[in-house]
Amino acid sequence: MSRLARRAAAALLLLLAASPVFASDFSDDLAARRQRLMQRFGADTMVVLLSAPARVYSNDVDYEYHQDSNLYYLTGMTQEDTILVLMPGNATRRELLFIKDRNPEREHWTGRLLSRDDARERTGIATVLSSGSFEAFLDGILGQRGYSATIDEKEAATFFAALGEGRARIAVPMDTGAPGAPPTRTQAFVQQLRDRYVGYTAIDATPALKALRMVKTPYELTQLTKATDISAEAQMAGMRAAAPGVFEYQVKAAIEAVHRSRGAVSWAYPSIVGSGPNATVLHYPEDDRQMQAGDLLLVDAAANYGYQASDITRTYPVSGTFSAVQRDIYKIVLDAQEQAIKVAKPGATLTTIHNRTVAVLKDGLLKLGLITDATGPQYSMWYTHGTSHFIGLDVHDVGSRNDELKPGMTFTIEPGLYIRQSVLDNLPKTPANLELIAKLQAAVTKYDNIGVRVEDSFVMDTTGVRNLSSAVPKRIADIEAYMRGRSAASGAR
Numbered sequence: 001m002s003r004l005a006r007r008a009a010a011a012l013l014l015l016l017a018a019s020p021v022f023a024s025d026f027s028d029d030l031a032a033r034r035q036r037l038m039q040r041f042g043a044d045t046m047v048v049l050l051s052a053p054a055r056v057y058s059n060d061v062d063y064e065y066h067q068d069s070n071l072y073y074l075t076g077m078t079q080e081d082t083i084l085v086l087m088p089g090n091a092t093r094r095e096l097l098f099i100k101d102r103n104p105e106r107e108h109w110t111g112r113l114l115s116r117d118d119a120r121e122r123t124g125i126a127t128v129l130s131s132g133s134f135e136a137f138l139d140g141i142l143g144q145r146g147y148s149a150t151i152d153e154k155e156a157a158t159f160f161a162a163l164g165e166g167r168a169r170i171a172v173p174m175d176t177g178a179p180g181a182p183p184t185r186t187q188a189f190v191q192q193l194r195d196r197y198v199g200y201t202a203i204d205a206t207p208a209l210k211a212l213r214m215v216k217t218p219y220e221l222t223q224l225t226k227a228t229d230i231s232a233e234a235q236m237a238g239m240r241a242a243a244p245g246v247f248e249y250q251v252k253a254a255i256e257a258v259h260r261s262r263g264a265v266s267w268a269y270p271s272i273v274g275s276g277p278n279a280t281v282l283h284y285p286e287d288d289r290q291m292q293a294g295d296l297l298l299v300d301a302a303a304n305y306g307y308q309a310s311d312i313t314r315t316y317p318v319s320g321t322f323s324a325v326q327r328d329i330y331k332i333v334l335d336a337q338e339q340a341i342k343v344a345k346p347g348a349t350l351t352t353i354h355n356r357t358v359a360v361l362k363d364g365l366l367k368l369g370l371i372t373d374a375t376g377p378q379y380s381m382w383y384t385h386g387t388s389h390f391i392g393l394d395v396h397d398v399g400s401r402n403d404e405l406k407p408g409m410t411f412t413i414e415p416g417l418y419i420r421q422s423v424l425d426n427l428p429k430t431p432a433n434l435e436l437i438a439k440l441q442a443a444v445t446k447y448d449n450i451g452v453r454v455e456d457s458f459v460m461d462t463t464g465v466r467n468l469s470s471a472v473p474k475r476i477a478d479i480e481a482y483m484r485g486r487s488a489a490s491g492a493r
């Protein structure tokens, strides 16, 4: 190629790079999310989102960085020191992204940072500025002067007018933070605004973000489906790894090896692998018990793929066959999930689903003699958590239990029963309780230390739910068949 031809080709490439031809499905989706958010707020509002801070693991080592979910939702940026500003009332530049400056010396130690072009391509935001200029930008905007040539008086005329008339709003996702803890980054930001500027009201952006995030976009559903496929495959690898004599951490390793080897960022939450009595600890954090023949193993583990968190739990016998007492408890829990799936329809709520599981669990517990009264709250000795939560960017994603379920929402259905002698032991010794304990003791002894949870990840369609994690065996016969196949495939264990 001649020098001239090369130059022409380079110029053409530049032109193409600047055009939206190369916009990805992801950046298109991000742009649409921002557009919907701006419509909710209108022209008098400026929306500001800050990235999550890095967190120290120990000394000079940080935890793996995880982006703030709202900022990720609108930008796809996984870098710290990132700020998004949306000004829906602006003439043309309604979206501004502030990112860390590149720094070759630092990058030699801690990895390559995105260039402004990279950030443009990733986010679909045309105006990318240095995070170091954010303070000057705020000063210029809230002082109604504008900021350099980027945002002049004409560009921001609508917002400046709103500021001048005292009706401007600055929307920030307000977080409450932990009681007594130092202010969060967002709280400090809001305080800084209050100290320095007037003419606006600070409002909470959380409800608008929640409303958008609750209904997943087709792009998000594709990512969550992939996260769940990986998680399902990992759960089955865990089933194949489990056997008497094997340690819980070996099952965990088999599961997480699948997550990482299939391109998941990480687990969606720390994997719970609890055998025998550990199955009754809801968020069992350790993994060092050696499994015994006859144990049940409860595995609550799933992957985070593309910042979408799946969530699956299975409970199965390490020897491959459920005992009679394990079967009694397992059947009730599985029945509760299956009945709950039937009431999970558009218009229902997570409370509808929870109430259905409670009704089924109560019936079952009464039959086994683990409660004496199915009309009251006795069941809550053995069922100690809610049945469902929304999933998405966070494993416990935005959304409340009384929000009406709509197509595109994603959530779990996960009843469980956890039989522990300590529950009876810790009841206040009132005459009524002593009488109850006397009635329940035989059944509690029979089922002591059995913990069962069954959980799948679902998406709401137009008529009911679709189970994204149905590939993992769940019915007793299917689990036992899968476990038998495992022994045949890997030889006698």
Ligand SMILES: [Mn+2]
Residues within 6 Å of the ligand: 311, 389, 412, 414, 455
């Ligand atoms: Mn869950």
